[in-house]
Amino acid sequence: MSTDADVHASQPPASDGLVMGKDGMAALVDVLIRRGFTVVGPTARDGAIVLAELRSADELPYGWGVELEAGRYRLRERPDGAAFANAAGPQSWKSFLHPVRVREWSADRVEGELVFTADQDTPPRYAFLGVRPCDLRAIAIQDRVLTGGAYRDSGYEGRRSGALLIVVECTEPGATCFCVSMGTGPAAGPGYDLVMTEVVDEDGHRFWMRSGSQEGAEILAELPTRPADPETRETARAGVTAAADRMGRTMPEADLRELMAGTLDAPRWDDVAGRCLTCGNCTMVCPTCFCTTTEDVTDLTGDHAERWRLWDSCFDLDFSQLHGGPVRASSRSRYRQWMTHKLGTWYDQFGSSGCVGCGRCIVWCPVGIDITEEAAALHDWTQSGTSASASAPEPP
C-alpha cells in the first residue's frame, strides 16, 4: 500500500509545480492576451470585487480583502497586498458563460414567408483568471444543466468550450463560506487549465502554479517561473488546509436531499416567508441558478422579430404563471422552490447538488436570510418529533 507521501515522492519534479513571483502575473495576463484571449478576472470597483475584462495584472485587487456577513459586504484593505485573499464577489462566471441577455434567433417576414436565422455571433475566447474552487464546480454544474441533457444550449457550449480556466485555491474564506460542507473547496477539484495558490510571507509574494491541461502547461512554460521549492509548496498547502478549518458556515450533518424532500410541509417555510422579500437577489448571484425566460420583440417595420433569452428567477410571481394564475403565489412556496431545488431536487434533475457553498446568497440577501441556517432549522424540526404529527391541508 502506498501513502500520499510515497505518491508524491514517486512523481517527477514537474508535478511539484512551479513558483511564479508576483511580477509574473503581468506576464500571465500578457501571454493570455497575446494568445487571443479575452481575460476576465477580479478587480476592485464600486466598493466590491467585481469580475471584469482585464487589460493588465495591475487591475487585480491587490491588497483588498472582503468582510462578509449575512446581508453585508465590505471591502477592507489588507496589509499583505495579496490579490486573491478575498471570497466570492457579487458576480460569478455565469455572467459570461450564460449571460443575462442573449439573442437566440431572429425571424423575418419575407414575401409572406417566415425565415428564421440562428444567432451566429462568434463568442470571445475567455480566459477566466482567479476562478475559485467553488465556482469551478459551479461551472461544471452549469455544463451539466445546459449541455448534458438531450438538448445542448449551443450558445453556452460555444462560450464554454473556448474558455480557459485559471483557478486560485482559497486561503481566505469568508464568514459566509461553506464549501467544505458542499465538498467543493477550498482546494481545487478537477477541470482547470491552470491552478495557483497564492503565498505571501517573509520570503515574498508568489504563486505556486500547476497545470491541468496541455494548454495550461504551454502557457505555464511561457511564464517566468522556477521549480517549486518544498517550503513554498508546504506553505501553500498549509494555507488551503487552514482555510478548510476556517469556514464561516456549515450545513447541518444530514442528507440534504432527503431533508428537502421530507420537509415540504415544515412550518419553517412560513417563518422564512415572513422575512423573504422575494427579490430574487439570491438567484441572480448564485453561480448555478440557470433559469431563463424569453422575450420576443419586433422592430418598427413589423417584419423583423427577435427572440431574446433573459435570466429569470423562481422568486418572480410570473415565473410559474399558468392560465388562471401562478402555481406558486405565496412567498413561502417560492422560497421553498428555490431552496429545495438547490439542495434537493437538483440531484433528481441533474445528478448533483445545485449548491457549491460560495455563500453569495447569504451575503446579497437584503434581509440576511442564510441558507445554512434555514437548512439547520429544517433539520432541527425533523429531529424534534413534531414533524411526524404535522400535516398540511390538501390542495382543493
Place this chain on the structure above:
Amino acid sequence: MSTVTPPLPYRVAGTWDETGDTRSIELVSAGRRLPPFAPGQFAMIYAFGVGEVPVSASALRGRHGGLVHTVRAVGAVSAALCRLRPGDGVGLSGPYGTGWDLEAAVGHDVLIVAGGIGLAPLRPVVHAVLDRQAAYGPLAVLVGARTPADLVYRDEIESWRGQARVEVTVDRPAPGWQGAVGVVTTLLDRLDLRPERTCALVCGPEVMMRHSARDLVTRGLAPHRIQVSLERNMHCATGHCGHCQLGPLLLCRDGPVVGYDRVADLLLVREL
C-alpha cells in the same frame, strides 16, 4: 443529442372553431419537416413577434396531412394563434416530451378520462387505439366540460360511439342539454371497470386529474397503470429554462405524460 435551434417555418393549412374561445389549427410545411409526433407529445408554436407556447398535438394527421393543434385563447400568444388565418406563417419546433405510453396499454382495456381541452392531447390516442383495435381491449372515453358550449370535438366524439364506450358530462347544463351533469369522475360509476386489466390515460385541469386518478386507485387501478399529462409554464421545452419544474421533475423532459405513481405525492403538496 441535438442543439437548440430556431423553429421551422410552417404554414396554416386550415383553422376552425372548436368552442367560443378555442380553435384548432392545422400546420403544414413546404420545406423541412419536424420528426413525427407521438400521441401526447407537444410542439412549441411561435406566433410571429408575439411569442411561443407549448401545445400538444390534437391530431397527428389532419385533412391536409399536417399536424393539428387545439388552442384556447388564454394569453397573448394563444390569442394570436387563435387569430391565424389559412396561409399565415408560424414557427414550429418539436416533438417534445414524453408521449402517452401506448405500449403499456396493449392488451389492456383503455380508459380515457378528459376534462375540457384536456381531450386534445388524448384525441390522437383515440385515433391510434381505433386504428389498431385488435391490439387493445375495449375503449372507454369519458369526457367532462364546464358547460355544453365548452365541449370540444362534439361531432367527432359522437362518431366514436359505435367503436367505443363514450360518456359525456358537464358541470353546468344549458337549456336543451339531455346528457349527464356532474364532474367527470361520476361517469366512472357507469363503467364495468376491470381494474386489473385497465390502463387509464387522464388529462384535464390538475384538480380534475388528481381526483380522477385517486378515484381510479380507490377502484383498484394500480397507480403506475394511470398516466396523467401535466401542464406547467414551459419557455424552452429543452430542459434549460427551469419553468416547468414539479419537484424533481422537469415536465418538458420527464413529462408532460407521467405515471401517476411518480406524481401522486407531489400533486398533494400545495403550490409545489
